[in-house]
Amino acid sequence: MRFTDNEINPKQLSPLNLAFIGDCVYEMLVRESLIAEANRPVNDLHKLSVNYVSAKAQTAAFDKIKDSLSEEELSVFKRGRNAKTGHNPKSATTGEYHIATGVEALFGYLYLNGEKERIKELFEIIWN
Numbered sequence: 001m002r003f004t005d006n007e008i009n010p011k012q013l014s015p016l017n018l019a020f021i022g023d024c025v026y027e028m029l030v031r032e033s034l035i036a037e038a039n040r041p042v043n044d045l046h047k048l049s050v051n052y053v054s055a056k057a058q059t060a061a062f063d064k065i066k067d068s069l070s071e072e073e074l075s076v077f078k079r080g081r082n083a084k085t086g087h088n089p090k091s092a093t094t095g096e097y098h099i100a101t102g103v104e105a106l107f108g109y110l111y112l113n114g115e116k117e118r119i120k121e122l123f124e125i126i127w128n
Contacts, residue, residue, distance in 0.1 A: 002114065010112035015079040015105045022080075022108025027053050029107075029123045055092035058100035061126040068125060073106055080105025 010018060030052040034045050051057055062077070069077065081102030089097035110119045 002111075008112050010109045013112070015076075015083040016085065016101070018076070018106075018108035018112070019080050019083070019101045019104035020108065021111060022104035022106065023053075025107045025111045025119070026058070026104060026123075029119070029127075033123075033127055055089055055096040055100035058103045059092075059096045062099050062103050065122050065125050068122065069106075073110075076109045077102040077106045 027049070030049050031045070034040070034048055040048075052061075066074075079102075081098045083098075083101060083105070085097070085101060087097070088094070092100070107119060107122075110122075
């Protein structure tokens, strides 16, 4: 499901543009999963979500899905991971930050490509 009718070819976007939208997609998956578990105070939801959307957590998420990725998906991940971000992470290593960027790029690519079921498959592996 897309929110706009804009024609966007994810293959023509930079990996950082893919990561920009993928960050939002990934966080939305985490937030929806958390509220599906229990009706909690918002402050608690925020604290829990940080455990899933941090660079360290996304590095662990990649470890869970890496063997399930197609060649194309792995290629998108690597483009994101290898992108020059120009950012020094505060709460993660540079390597973790780059892996997290790769994960976000992958989710952004899948979202823009309309691959909702694939997003759900990968996220289910991560969440469980």
